[in-house]
Amino acid sequence: MSKEKLPFVVTAGQMRSAEEAAVVRGTTWAALMEQAGAGVADAVLRYAAPLANRQVLVLVGPGNNGGDALVAARHLADAGALVTLYVWRRSGVDANLQACRERAIPELSAATDGDGSLLAQALRKAVLVLDGLLGTGARPPTADLATIIQAVNAERTQRSDLRVVAIDLPSGVGADDGQVPTVAIRADLTVATGLIKRGLLLWPGRGYAGEIVVAPIGLSSLDGVLTMSELLTASQARTLLPPRPADAHKGVFGKVLVVAGSINYPGAAVLACAGAQRSGAGLVTLATGRTVLSLATLPPEVTLLPVAEGDWGAIGPAAVDDLAEHLPGYQALLLGPGLGQAEATRKLVLRLFGLDHTRSRARVGFVAVGEPLTNQPQQTVALPPTVIDADGLNILATAADWFERLPPEHCVLTPHPGEMRRLLGVSELPADRVATAAEAAQRWRQTVVLKGATTVIAAPDGRTLMYDGANPALATAGSGDVLAGVIAGLIAQGCLPFAAAALGVYLHGAAGARARMAFGDAGVVAGDLLPLLPSVMQELRTG
C-alpha cells in the first residue's frame, strides 16, 4: 500500500512541512484550503445527512482553521443547508468570506454579541455546529473564546439532537500533545484536514475528538516530512502476521522461555505464559522458583523449568546457571511479569544483562551479534530476542546506562508510564508521549511500547505507531502480563521486535474490545482476553 494511503499522524510542524512541500511542488495555499473546506463539507454531509433546510451554525476563527470553515460553509449552503456564520476575531474580508456573502449567508459577529445572546439563539436553532475557531495554531483559549466554547458544550450536553463537528482539531486541544490546558470543544466528529494531528490521539484530547475522519487535501507526496507516526490499523497489523504454514510442526512456531512470577504475583507468570501460547508460539516454558510453581495454576501445555530461588521463593542469581543450560534453543525470552524486586531477583536480572559487576563474567548475557561464542569454561550463552516487562524494567532502571548492555534492536521494552519514568529517571513524563517513546527507542536502540489509553510503539529508527485503543476494560491487573506474553510469542514465531510489538498491541487491544463488548466496561479480567486472542488473530489473517 503506498505511503500516502496510510493514516499518518503528525505534529503541527510536520503538517506545515508537508503543506510547504506540496506548495513547492506547485499547489497553492488557497487550493489546499479549498480542498480542506470541501473535504470538511463532504464529511459533514456524510455524517449528518440530511442537512437540506436544516440549521447549521459555523464558528469562524481568525486563522486558516476559520478559512476552512468558510469554505465548508459555502459548500454546505450550496448543498441546501441553512448556514449561519458566527465570526470570532476575524479581521478583513477574504475571498472565502466574500463568497459566503455573495450567497447571502447570514453572519453574526462575536464583537456585537457581548452578552452571548446571539450565539445562544443560533445554537438553539442549529442541528449541527461546525467548529472552525482554532486549529493547529491554537493557544489555550481564554475569556471570550472560552465563553463561546462553553456555550457550545453546554448546548450539546442539553440537546441530544445537536451534533458538533470540529475542523482539524476540537478548538482548545493541543495539536501536538493532546493537552487541554483550559477548555475545548467536545466534538462528535473531528475532520482532520490532510493528516491526523497527534493531539487527536493523545489523551485527554482524544476524549474531545469523537469519531475521527481524514479529509484529503491533495498532499501528493509526503517527502516533506521525515518521520511521521502512523495509526496502527487492522490493515497495517495484517501485514505483520507471522506465516502459519498448514503443514508445520510446533517447532516451527518457536519456543518462548518466560522468567516471571514471585510469591506475591504467581498469576502474572501464568498470564504471561498463556499470552505467549495464545499468540501461537509452539512451546512455552516457565522458569521460576519451586515455591511459585507450587502456587501457580498453569495451563497443562506450559512446560516448567524450576530454577534456583532465594528467600520467599524469589528467583535468585544462581538461576543464571539453570537458564544458561536451557536458553539455547529458545527463540524468545520474556523477563519480568510478576518478578518482584527482591534483592536476589535484582541480582539475577543484572547478571543476565552483565550489569552485576560482582562477578567477572556472566554465563548468560547478550553476546554482540556476530561475536563468536568463546569456548572458555565460562562460555557465554547469548540471550534470544527478549521482551522486558514490569519488574524486569524496574530492576534495569536501577542500573546506570543499562541500555548500553543491550545489542541494538534485540529487545522490546513494554513500560507503562510509571516504569517509563523510572527508566528515564524523571518524576513526570513529558506530555508528548510519542516524542518521549521515539526518543527513548532511538537512545536505547530498542523497540519501546509505551502503554496507555493510546499506546505508542516506537522503533529505534524513529518510526512510531499509535494504537487508538482506549478501553477501560483493559485497565485490569494482568492485562500487561498478557500483552508481554503475546509479544514474546510473536517473536518466537519469527516476527522482528518492532513488528511483534505492533502486532501484539493490536491483537491485545482487539481482544480487549471484544471482551468489553461481551462483559462490559468493568469486571473484565485479564484471563478473559486469552480465549479471544486466537479468533482475533484468525479474523485478522483472513479479514
Ligand SMILES: NC(=O)C1=CN([C@@H]2O[C@H](COP(=O)(O)OP(=O)(O)OC[C@H]3O[C@@H](n4cnc5c(N)ncnc54)[C@H](O)[C@@H]3O)[C@@H](O)[C@H]2O)[C@H](O)CC1
Ligand atoms: N496552512 C494551510 O494552508 C492549511 C491550513 N489548514 C487549516 O489551518 C489551520 C492552521 O491555521 P493557522 O492559521 O496556522 O492556525 P489557526 O487557524 O489555529 O488560528 C491561529 C490564529 O488564531 C490566533 N489564536 C490562536 N489561539 C488563540 C487564542 N487562544 N485566543 C485568540 N486568538 C488565538 C492566532 O494568533 C492565529 O492568528 C489548520 O488547523 C487547518 O484547519 C488547512 O486545513 C490546510 C491548509
Ligand SMILES: [K+]
Ligand atoms: K477547530
